[in-house]
Amino acid sequence: MKPAPFAYARPADWPAALALLGSGARPVAGGQSIGPMLNLRMAQPGLVADLRHLPEFGGIAVQGGTCRIGAGTTHAAIEDGAVPGRLGAILAGVARRIAYRPVRNRGTIGGSLAHADPAADWVAVLPAFPGHAVALGPAGERRIPLAGFVTGIFETALRPEEVLRAIELPLLPPETRWGHWKFCRKPGEFSKATACLLAIPGQAPRAVLAALDGPPLPIPDATALLAAPEAEADRLLATLPGLEPWRAALARTALRRAAGMAAAGMPTA
Amino acid sequence: MSPEAIGEGVGASLRRKEDARFLLGRGRYVGDIRAAGMLEVAFLRSPVAHARLLGVQKAEGAESRVFTAADLAGVGTIRAPSALPGFRVSEQPVLATGKLRHVGEPIAACLAPSRAAAEDLAAACILDYEALPVVADMLTARAPGAPLVHEHWPDNAFLETFRDEDLSELDSIAAAKVTRRLRTARQCMVPMEGRGVLAEWDPRLEQLIVTTSTQQPHVIRTGLSEVLGLDEGQIRVVAPDVGGGFGYKGILSPEEVVCCHLAMRLGRPVRWIEDRLEHLSANANCREHHYTVTAWADAGGRLLGVDVDATVDSGAYSLYPFSACLESAQVGSIFPGPYTLPRFRCRTVSACTNKPPILPYRGVARTGVCYALETTLDALARQLGITPAAIRLANLVPPEAMPYRNLVGKVFDSGDYPQALRRALAAIDHDRIAARRAAGECIGFGLAVFCEQGAHGTSVYHGWGIPFVPGYEQATARFTPDGVLEIRTGLQSHGQGMETTFAQVAHEVLGLPTARVRVVHGDTALTPYSTGTWGSRAAVMGGGAVAEACRLLGERALAIGASLLQAEPGAVELSGGAVRRRDGGAAVTLEEIARTWYRRPQNLPRGVDTGGLEVTGGYRPDPDTGTHSYACHAVTLRIDTETGEVVLEDYLIVEDGGVLLNPMIVDGQVLGGLAQGIGTALYEEMPFDEAGQPLAGTLADYLIPGTAELPEVRIDHMETPSPWTRFGQKGLGESGAIGPPAAIVNAINDALAPFGAEVLDLPASPARVLAALEAARAR
Numbered sequence A: 001m002k003p004a005p006f007a008y009a010r011p012a013d014w015p016a017a018l019a020l021l022g023s024g025a026r027p028v029a030g031g032q033s034i035g036p037m038l039n040l041r042m043a044q045p046g047l048v049a050d051l052r053h054l055p056e057f058g059g060i061a062v063q064g065g066t067c068r069i070g071a072g073t074t075h076a077a078i079e080d081g082a083v084p085g086r087l088g089a090i091l092a093g094v095a096r097r098i099a100y101r102p103v104r105n106r107g108t109i110g111g112s113l114a115h116a117d118p119a120a121d122w123v124a125v126l127p128a129f130p131g132h133a134v135a136l137g138p139a140g141e142r143r144i145p146l147a148g149f150v151t152g153i154f155e156t157a158l159r160p161e162e163v164l165r166a167i168e169l170p171l172l173p174p175e176t177r178w179g180h181w182k183f184c185r186k187p188g189e190f191s192k193a194t195a196c197l198l199a200i201p202g203q204a205p206r207a208v209l210a211a212l213d214g215p216p217l218p219i220p221d222a223t224a225l226l227a228a229p230e231a232e233a234d235r236l237l238a239t240l241p242g243l244e245p246w247r248a249a250l251a252r253t254a255l256r257r258a259a260g261m262a263a264a265g266m267p268t269a
Numbered sequence B: 001m002s003p004e005a006i007g008e009g010v011g012a013s014l015r016r017k018e019d020a021r022f023l024l025g026r027g028r029y030v031g032d033i034r035a036a037g038m039l040e041v042a043f044l045r046s047p048v049a050h051a052r053l054l055g056v057q058k059a060e061g062a063e064s065r066v067f068t069a070a071d072l073a074g075v076g077t078i079r080a081p082s083a084l085p086g087f088r089v090s091e092q093p094v095l096a097t098g099k100l101r102h103v104g105e106p107i108a109a110c111l112a113p114s115r116a117a118a119e120d121l122a123a124a125c126i127l128d129y130e131a132l133p134v135v136a137d138m139l140t141a142r143a144p145g146a147p148l149v150h151e152h153w154p155d156n157a158f159l160e161t162f163r164d165e166d167l168s169e170l171d172s173i174a175a176a177k178v179t180r181r182l183r184t185a186r187q188c189m190v191p192m193e194g195r196g197v198l199a200e201w202d203p204r205l206e207q208l209i210v211t212t213s214t215q216q217p218h219v220i221r222t223g224l225s226e227v228l229g230l231d232e233g234q235i236r237v238v239a240p241d242v243g244g245g246f247g248y249k250g251i252l253s254p255e256e257v258v259c260c261h262l263a264m265r266l267g268r269p270v271r272w273i274e275d276r277l278e279h280l281s282a283n284a285n286c287r288e289h290h291y292t293v294t295a296w297a298d299a300g301g302r303l304l305g306v307d308v309d310a311t312v313d314s315g316a317y318s319l320y321p322f323s324a325c326l327e328s329a330q331v332g333s334i335f336p337g338p339y340t341l342p343r344f345r346c347r348t349v350s351a352c353t354n355k356p357p358i359l360p361y362r363g364v365a366r367t368g369v370c371y372a373l374e375t376t377l378d379a380l381a382r383q384l385g386i387t388p389a390a391i392r393l394a395n396l397v398p399p400e401a402m403p404y405r406n407l408v409g410k411v412f413d414s415g416d417y418p419q420a421l422r423r424a425l426a427a428i429d430h431d432r433i434a435a436r437r438a439a440g441e442c443i444g445f446g447l448a449v450f451c452e453q454g455a456h457g458t459s460v461y462h463g464w465g466i467p468f469v470p471g472y473e474q475a476t477a478r479f480t481p482d483g484v485l486e487i488r489t490g491l492q493s494h495g496q497g498m499e500t501t502f503a504q505v506a507h508e509v510l511g512l513p514t515a516r517v518r519v520v521h522g523d524t525a526l527t528p529y530s531t532g533t534w535g536s537r538a539a540v541m542g543g544g545a546v547a548e549a550c551r552l553l554g555e556r557a558l559a560i561g562a563s564l565l566q567a568e569p570g571a572v573e574l575s576g577g578a579v580r581r582r583d584g585g586a587a588v589t590l591e592e593i594a595r596t597w598y599r600r601p602q603n604l605p606r607g608v609d610t611g612g613l614e615v616t617g618g619y620r621p622d623p624d625t626g627t628h629s630y631a632c633h634a635v636t637l638r639i640d641t642e643t644g645e646v647v648l649e650d651y652l653i654v655e656d657g658g659v660l661l662n663p664m665i666v667d668g669q670v671l672g673g674l675a676q677g678i679g680t681a682l683y684e685e686m687p688f689d690e691a692g693q694p695l696a697g698t699l700a701d702y703l704i705p706g707t708a709e710l711p712e713v714r715i716d717h718m719e720t721p722s723p724w725t726r727f728g729q730k731g732l733g734e735s736g737a738i739g740p741p742a743a744i745v746n747a748i749n750d751a752l753a754p755f756g757a758e759v760l761d762l763p764a765s766p767a768r769v770l771a772a773l774e775a776a777r778a779r
Helices: A014-022 A034-039 A075-079 A085-095 A101-106 A109-115 A121-128 A223-227 A229-238 A245-263 B019-023 B115-124 B217-228 B254-266 B276-281 B326-334 B366-384 B388-393 B417-426 B430-438 B498-510 B538-564 B590-599 B663-683 B740-755 B766-778
Strands: A007-009 A026-028 A047-050 A060-063 A066-070 A132-137 A140-145 A150-152 A163-170 A177-183 A193-199 A206-210 A217-219 B039-045 B051-057 B066-068 B106-112 B126-131 B157-163 B176-183 B196-202 B207-212 B235-238 B270-273 B289-297 B303-313 B344-351 B443-454 B473-479 B485-489 B517-521 B572-575 B578-581 B587-589 B614-619 B627-640 B645-656 B713-718
Touching (some): A014 A047, A014 A132, A075 A085, A075 A101, A085 A121, A109 A121, A109 A163, A121 A193, A193 A223, A206 A245, A223 A245, A245 B766, B051 B106, B106 B115, B106 B254, B157 B326, B196 B254, B207 B254, B217 B254, B254 B270, B289 B366, B303 B326, B303 B366, B388 B443, B417 B627, B417 B645, B417 B713, B430 B443, B473 B538, B473 B590, B485 B498, B538 B572, B538 B578, B538 B590, B538 B614, B587 B590, B663 B740, B740 B766
Parallel strands (some): A026 A047, B039 B270, B303 B344
Antiparallel strands (some): A060 A066, A066 A163, A132 A163, A177 A193, A193 A206, B039 B106, B443 B627, B473 B485, B578 B587
16 A cells, blocks of 8 residues: 555646646645555556645635635535534534545645545535636636536546636625535444535525436536425436335435435524 | 552553653654665556566666566465365466466566656566456355366365254244345455565674564564575564554555565665555455345344355465465354354355455454344344344343353353443434434434454364464563563554553552563564464453563562561562562562672672573463454444435444453554544545446545544443453453444334335445435335
């Protein structure tokens, strides 16, 4: 369990980082997913670009009604309240259930999203938000709706020459309702089913079902799920044949419980 | 007794002497030890479960640093026979020859200055093999036409045992009869520290120095001598700090043999450190049992007979020294449990499969046996409409029958088994359970009662005929010139706290403070022979041996002390670390006596014992058939019937380990075992596919419970002395790992009873609980 030889680069600025990616470097942020993959030799990149020292890699900026979360912001920072208001409370509730604190101290929201493991926490909840992933490429920044960012298992809408620069989310009114439920038996285990439901006043509620055998399933209008969780969960599961029966049972439960929490107006969780 | 009265001796919850180094990170494990010029080894391992090995193309340009079986001239195979009739012994090559018999079997050793570079070499080798059909399941291993793991055997079985008895009439006289088919999962033991070995050849002494993570330094020395063709004097085995054993380090491993051979051949230190991937996917597993149990009872729940058909998946090889039969043959001898079973039929098979070989894990077969028997008892109770407590109380060996010899000849030394059960019942809030159940919660309550034979010795093991038979345990006690007491033991302490408990025993006998006692262990050059630390034997055997060595040393000191006091030996006594006149007059300390022997010999009396202040004492209980500690585990849990998740709410253990040398350390043993037992019950499973591929490669897939998954635990001690041991102590190091699967699944099945559902296979994962509910719905 030692990695195959690789070269290591630490770009000092974003143009240098993009140049490295252009030459085929594998980007690394907190290293909590890529680290074990390197050790198991499941990933054998020739060159690794360590993004952690880039200016403004992490950090939160609020402008107008939008919160821009630097891709390198750690789960721990979000858990500890770096994001303001109702949005921050919701994200903190997600962050604190990611693995163990040592993992959260290093792991980043952008690294996790770009890695696109179907069972990962941010992959499972961010598609519910009416926000964008900000991709930085040679031609500058481009915004990708979060609901369409993760396209497959370990696959995203990022182009090879792009890096995930930030995540932009709208600040949320205090009355926003939220439900989030995932099934894993111990911290650090991969989730076997995750669902969330976000109801912003004045907008159609949005939901996501994730930790499936494929990419997350965004539900752009979850009005029916919020109103009749049982029937709608059953209907949605019927569209997902091929899941093992117990995984399907968990997915159904995840949808019902996330919707139930949102309906009950649970403040964070 | 009050803590003051106990002081530092037997029964004191003394803080562990070794904790300072462990808590401050000063422990030293094989992985911390580097030798000048050392080479690291990575093993090229079999990617398939069964194949004919046609050739290995060594990494190009590095052929001199890659070694295959063909390069190991003079190295034998590892053989772990048993004298049990019909046992077939395997020849385990240290590097594969001819055939590959399980995924992960070592094929070539690749050496480099760093492990990463060694792994690069392993990755650059090319294997040529021809895949063969795989024996992946123990139950079909002996089917007609099954491929053979060892081709010169008639079928895939190491051993079959029978205990026959005609039970056919029971159907007509029993009030209840149940049959259950039950399965326990294949597990990995997952000690915090994996295996590791550093081998060095000392050309001056012409001696191999093997620093290895083992529970049995002396047995490893014997095994290495046999396989390498060296005499035992040419081998010194050192076990430094060892980060958990649990049975996983009671083995002579192929990796140890290969490292030793290469260190001798190359004249350079050679080290291998097992990583987690190797542990999970390549090396020895444990626990995989299948049972078909039929039990009959009368209307009062009194057992009339039990019929057992047990299969153990022993994997591809018989491991040294415990062999491939210990587990399955033990099933036949311990299945009657703590009960007065009148009739018993049992057939066992140790199946040989294309999986890693198994080792006895904490609890050995007892965990599976307890699971099979106790869940069957609950099924009987449900059928009879009586409580789980009632059926047990109808069958437990009563205290007035002690010592009790059961129908297979096991002798229980002492105890009040029914009282353990009653104390557990009394500590549970049954009304609250009933109220919550009435309110619609899915709540269950479960029990398990079992006993644990520990420290069984010569009279038990000579019949197994495995590579060693434990005899008299020895310890050496000696004073240094300044009066520090050194205790030398061939046992190895890897979490048992022996550096503390043996100091307490020495204090009990000689009275000197435990701070003045040092326990030396884990080095064949410094300690008397011992078969090592296994089988819950150290407290009984080591405790007895240390006490005897100290007693003999005390007699020598007494004679010198009497002379210094100018008194007759009969007029003095040893107490409080000094020799004193019985009339309350003068005293001379053990320090002074030690100084006299070593540095002021002119003051010694004529006729002094010239053996001086160093003496080896030996000990074996009589009878040596083993102590029987026992326990009742009681658990309350709730089930989320939508997810299948089981949440343990209350866990109570009533335990009788006889006289406890150090109750705090005993609690630690019980809690650590409990965590492993909960793992067996709910989490741990190494699945294999039909091709014999292990499917969990990391601890994200192979789940072990962490602190957050453990319930609050209450431990209630009974202390019925064993009549056979030095202080009345009993072995109980494995106890905590035995009861949980039975108690927890009984509680799960209690909770699921209203649904008509029942879990039969371990672990009781959410998927299995949901499947049981689904199956009940479908009926």
